[in-house]
Amino acid sequence: MFAARDDLNLEPCLHTAVPDDALWCAAHEASDRLGMEQKQQEWMQAVTEALSDLLAARVAQATLLEAMMVSHPDPVMLRKAWDELSSQRIAYVAQKKAVAADPRPMDAYTLEQFQAWEEKLSRYFPRAPDTGSTDA
The missing domain is CATH 1.20.5 (Single alpha-helices involved in coiled-coils or other helix-helix interfaces)
Incomplete structure (x- = not known):
């Protein structure tokens, strides 16, 4: 040993x-x-x-x-703000994802997160059947 x-x-x-x-x-x-x-x-x-x-x-x-x-005290304003902000950001991420030669997993994950928050918002504040513009 x-x-x-x-x-x-x-x-x-x-x-x-x-x-x-x-x-x-x-x-x-x-x-x-x-x-x-x-x-x-x-x-x-x-x-x-x-x-x-x-x-x-x-x-x-x-x-x-x-x-x-x-x-939120004003669900209609919340929905309007969400629609404006999220649509711009979703479009930006979707465009980056579409033109990328090598798609980033983060872009897909970001889009999934926006979809999840949209579903939560719709669950608490469903869209009215007449989803036309609320502008006067």
């Missing part, structure tokens, strides 16, 4: 104290590999924590926005 003293190059003045190059390289590579694996695990943990924080913030913000939407 243990190497003899001669095998370890520990004899004073008879052998050099420097380990064999191959042994040193193998030990160094193993150490580097372990160090890289540990750094990768630490990085993955940090990314996981950051994503968890972002998701928690998103859920809290969405809940607050939904509460504000439900309690």
